[in-house]
Amino acid sequence: MSFELIKDILIATVPLLVIFPSLFAFTTWMERKALARIQNRIGPNKTGIPCTRIGLFGLGQPAADGIKMIFKEDIVPRGADKLFHLLAPILALIPAMLILCFLPLEFPWGKFMSAPVQAFLLDSAVIFFFAISGLATLAIFMAGWASRNKYSLLGGMRAVAQMVSYEIPLVLSAVVVVMMVGSLNAKEIADAQTGFNWFVFTPWGLAAFVIFFIAALAETNRSPFDLPEAESEIIAGYFTEYSGFKFALFFLGEYIAMFAISGLAVTLFLGAGDGPFLTAAPWLSVMWFIGKIFGLIAVMIWLRGTLPRLRVDQLMAFAWKFLLPLSIFNILLAGLTHFALDARVAATSDAILYSIHASHTHSDAANHDHPKPVAGQKEAVMGALHYTDKDWMGAMKWFSKAALKGHAQSRSILGWGFGIWAMSLIVLYVMAKGLDNVSRSTAKPREYLYAE
């Protein structure tokens, strides 16, 4: 056991263990503030610096909450399974923390250190992510069962059924990206999206992202899928019997899981750390990454403030009759269109490269007899080169420049590309609409009678 190893482990894990819990504190404040604004309230605004009247927009609220949670009495029901009641909140936190390690975060201090800052550069990070995030289900079930409370048990059962169901569309929508990149490695997936080649900009990527985000809401028990903790039905669901710090741990675990799954969504679809000004300031990468996570969390908060809850059977029908077929169809469509497009564009760009190559050799041979260069040929070649680098955005930029100058082949490439993209968007929309009509009972507004 070497000292180096321990140092490496610490370097890799401590930032995650410090940054994300602090972000958690900030997020609780953000959520309370945002919900308050949605609900015509002010939200926390008094808790700032202790012993003064400085409110700081209530930024001290998370600290106050934390202190309160620690000092509250820890109540364990008499009939509870004491060991499992204690273990459940801990088990809820561990997988959430663990999956943070698979995110391709590049902390700026990485280059000053010999050790890798990212904890696990695993070859199959995406699979590990799903495998370990599924363990949170167990913790919730454990809590529901160990509390020996019927509401908790109902909440636990709901959680297990819901999380198992929504894990399938979650994984299937991620498959599209894995298929495009040809790797399960989070780092490689992130690298494949540099230069704004985010997968969310492709039709199949967009569909997969929407499916992923919806399933992620269900996985993290967020509104409108917050059935396991449905207040109006089963009090607080699986943590009805939790108080004090154990409750805080559940809360923390839930938010960390939100970060983790948003982080995965960012990695898979939103270009990971990619963003503007990266060449000037590479350290911005981690900022972009966390900023995007916060963007997704803001949407989650917005949904929580505005949507009512689904019912159990509707929830299941939505997962199995809508999301699952749509995500399978999306994989199929992604495969077909991507490879059709790829074949066509690759052939054309090969032709462009070949033609320039041929003209060069020809001009060498014929000496001083330059053939007239085709307008936009230079840009088309740049596009073709970017294309072979799998930099679709760059390729599109150069091809459109070439097309504007009247380069016929580039025009055909763009036409093909946009045609296929538009077509797949339409097909996806029609498919979603059709599934919606099939899977959902027809609920629509009604007309009412009036008596004078």
Added chain:
Amino acid sequence: MTQEITFWVLAVIAVLGALVAVRRRNLIHGVFALMIFFAALSGLFLLLLAEFIAAVQILVYIGAVGILLLFAIMLTERVTGDDARDITSRGSFWGWAAALAVLVFLLLPAIQSADLAQTTQPHNPSVKALGQQMMDPYVITLEVLALLLTAALIGAVAASQGGEKTKEDIDDA
């Protein structure tokens, strides 16, 4: 050195988990102990650098099999997991004997015949290689397996649906 320590820790956890899973009267405790065993096993796979197998171990055995067991228990009357009944010790002698026999006649020869010295150079199969293997030489096997599983799934659905129907018919008649 680190690896050996890790191995022994994981091995002890695995054996203890398995023992608790078998001996525990409370069904839910048993399932969770079984999951600890699976997790330790997954750790052992990681130690062998078989990360894909480790991930699948967690995904399938803890995520799917474990949850399935929990579901099965939830459907029984003993949801709360209490069971005052003792595990009957009748015939436990034969159980121990059978386990010992497996150890002596199957496992020991296998361990002895394996060349332990050669395992110092672990083979690192990448996920990509595994996938290509599965899609190229073993594709028929894979498809047949998938077909079998689909058939089993449809069969299960049909079986659970069919029973109800016949009952309704009887009631109608």
Added chain:
Amino acid sequence: MSTATAPNYELLQQEGLETSLLEISMGPHHPSTHGVFRMDVKLDGETVVELRPVFGYLHRNHEKLAENMTYLSSMPFTDRLDYFNSMTNNWAYALAAEKLIEVEVPERAEYLRVIMAELTRLVNHVTLVGFFINDLGALGTPLMYAFREREKILDLFEQASGARMMCNYFRFGGLRNDVPEGWLDRTRELVDRFPAFLDEYEQLLCENEIILSRTQGVGNLSRELAINAGITGPMLRASGVNYDLRKVDAYGIYDRFKFRVPYTDGDTGDCYDRFMIRMLEMRESVAILKQALADIPEGDIIGKVSKVFKPKPAEVYGRIEGPKGELGFYLIADGTTKPYRYRVRPPSLINLTVLRDMCLGGKIADAVIILGSIDIVLGEVDR
């Protein structure tokens, strides 16, 4: 929509596939039983196979208390029946007592009574809709929007009567005091603004996908059952019966106003109908308020009536269309200063009697919103 019903469950039992039922006592301390109300629910998974409403936790001996004090002394107690709607409670009691003593109610008092009653209806419906969407799982946002409007109306009540909820504002033969200066203008302003709020609320809620699919086809109440069970108010109209005491009895001066009564064709009678009928009724209340505020005359506020009186022996029944349904007071006078018998017909309690019929076969989440759509206040149920 859930199709599992009790017979299905029995079939399962016969088959020998019996699953153990989960028996849950929802309440008396539960976030969505709207007070100290209890539902003993038996669940098969998530499906409700048996439901027994248990109430009485808030019993305060209201009727017996009233029999031991003078007629006027029980007026403040009526505030506590349905504590959201003290004004209409007052009015129903005053109507009953006025039949005993035959006193003329001045014109201005009649108009103010209508204004107060319709404002109360707005308060009740707006709160109900907020709580109902809350039961559906929205995190308090619709409730907060509803409370914003409710507070404005409660401010008006406070200016008029001195209390926000326990107003105790009505007297036999009129009202306790006249409204302060400028009150009518403030009310006009509120009434003018209210339709904008209703537009916003309708836009946000009435066509929300989740609300539609959660409420439609849930808790169906047939017209026959509704009539047989004595259901009244918006719930009855949602089941397809055009019956509104403001039209039928035309008590007070309701015959002077033009307004419409929304009701359904009775095909569904589900939670969505009950929710929508209340949304539509608010618009009609606004219409009544506009007319009343335009026509209100100056004049006396209370007729000549002594505080303690001895009515001739008689039996009277005074009823109004309360926001929750028919609120009636049945009084038997025996010639003394106190009523011999004092009985309240509480719409909350009587509407609650069909709870079991509506909930069976639904999910537990449905039971919660069905209870929410009935619109009960435990102060009135238990009395």
